[in-house]
Amino acid sequence: MFNAERLKIARQRRKLSGKKLADLAGITPVTVSKIENGHQPESYVVERLSNALRYPREFFFLVSPDVLDADTVSFRSLKKMGAAERDASLAAGSLGIALYDWIDARFNLPRPDLIDLSKERTRPESAARLLRQHWSLGERPIGNVLKLLESKGVRILSLSENTSNVDAYSFWRNDRPYIFLNQEKTAERSVFDSAHELAHLVLHHHAGAKSDRDAESQADQFASAFLMPEADVLNAAAHISTANQIVAKKSRWKVSAMALAYRLHKLDVLSDWNHRSICIELGKMGYRSGEPLGIDRETSTVLAKVLTVLWGKRLTKRDIARDLAVPLEEIETLIFGLTDPAPIPARGGSLSLANK
Numbered sequence: 001m002f003n004a005e006r007l008k009i010a011r012q013r014r015k016l017s018g019k020k021l022a023d024l025a026g027i028t029p030v031t032v033s034k035i036e037n038g039h040q041p042e043s044y045v046v047e048r049l050s051n052a053l054r055y056p057r058e059f060f061f062l063v064s065p066d067v068l069d070a071d072t073v074s075f076r077s078l079k080k081m082g083a084a085e086r087d088a089s090l091a092a093g094s095l096g097i098a099l100y101d102w103i104d105a106r107f108n109l110p111r112p113d114l115i116d117l118s119k120e121r122t123r124p125e126s127a128a129r130l131l132r133q134h135w136s137l138g139e140r141p142i143g144n145v146l147k148l149l150e151s152k153g154v155r156i157l158s159l160s161e162n163t164s165n166v167d168a169y170s171f172w173r174n175d176r177p178y179i180f181l182n183q184e185k186t187a188e189r190s191v192f193d194s195a196h197e198l199a200h201l202v203l204h205h206h207a208g209a210k211s212d213r214d215a216e217s218q219a220d221q222f223a224s225a226f227l228m229p230e231a232d233v234l235n236a237a238a239h240i241s242t243a244n245q246i247v248a249k250k251s252r253w254k255v256s257a258m259a260l261a262y263r264l265h266k267l268d269v270l271s272d273w274n275h276r277s278i279c280i281e282l283g284k285m286g287y288r289s290g291e292p293l294g295i296d297r298e299t300s301t302v303l304a305k306v307l308t309v310l311w312g313k314r315l316t317k318r319d320i321a322r323d324l325a326v327p328l329e330e331i332e333t334l335i336f337g338l339t340d341p342a343p344i345p346a347r348g349g350s351l352s353l354a355n356k
Helices: 004-013 018-025 029-036 043-053 057-061 083-104 124-134 145-151 187-207 215-227 230-237 243-252 257-266 272-284 301-312 317-324 328-334
Strands: 155-159 168-173 176-182
Touching: 004 029, 004 043, 004 057, 004 083, 018 029, 018 043, 029 043, 043 057, 083 155, 083 168, 083 176, 083 317, 083 328, 124 187, 124 215, 145 155, 145 187, 145 301, 155 328, 168 187, 176 187, 187 215, 215 257, 230 243, 230 257, 243 257, 243 272, 257 272, 301 317, 317 328
Parallel strands: 155 176
Antiparallel strands: 168 176
């Protein structure tokens, strides 16, 4: 039976309105509307829709996918985001869930090890300290944030939406936490986004960011404290008073120059006047819109290991795409553009082939 929800997902991934899809497929907008409302299309119509959307025909006849509700997803830039951008990102989330269901059926992945502070009204800085304590991180900088989160059971996938309006988002599904990161951002911004979304998972849990008008501010405060713990910042950067010093030191915590300046201001290392002056100078140096001296981008360790193990079994990304009946480009978009075989050796750790 043709699945209307899958037609919506494919249309949303292509950022097409019903009318535009109808034009591309050579059918009427009324026909598209009827199909999305459950009317079973004729075979030639299915073929036209498949060709117009560049999705395999089989995709539209699989079981209903997980459909994400925008009210339970922690979009960061909802006010800037158009409906098409929002829907495309949510549709990517549905495909990401399907991808991880495929992986979960074949691999033993780390179990989620987060804390739920959604009912505690815990201050963001205190929440960051509590999670650091829970994970025995102490006050040291985190070497690889994505690797840490994945080791704690967070499913991390990438977005390549070709827009600056989509930063990142997160949600819980079947007690498994997910984070999606837009690769259009700088590497430093992506690290901060991952910590920001971690805050939503810990502080707001299943409620989504809309549950509290201050949720975004809380997540930023959490991310700043989680990435740049107070004791370490004061020990390593209490002497900083210039923009050049910030640029030289920011790589210690893998954050942007502006994020470090803000953290130093909040910790009273920088006065109001000094903070403003440094931000102006950083802006002139190009650090307001980017990171001229940037770090290497983090990527998924789990997905890299999965690809390596699959390569040893003569399986590739194309096999995953075929099993899920999605275009190969959708898989590549979700897995940080990792190649076959992945460069990370699949040995050690808690990732192994399941005996199924």
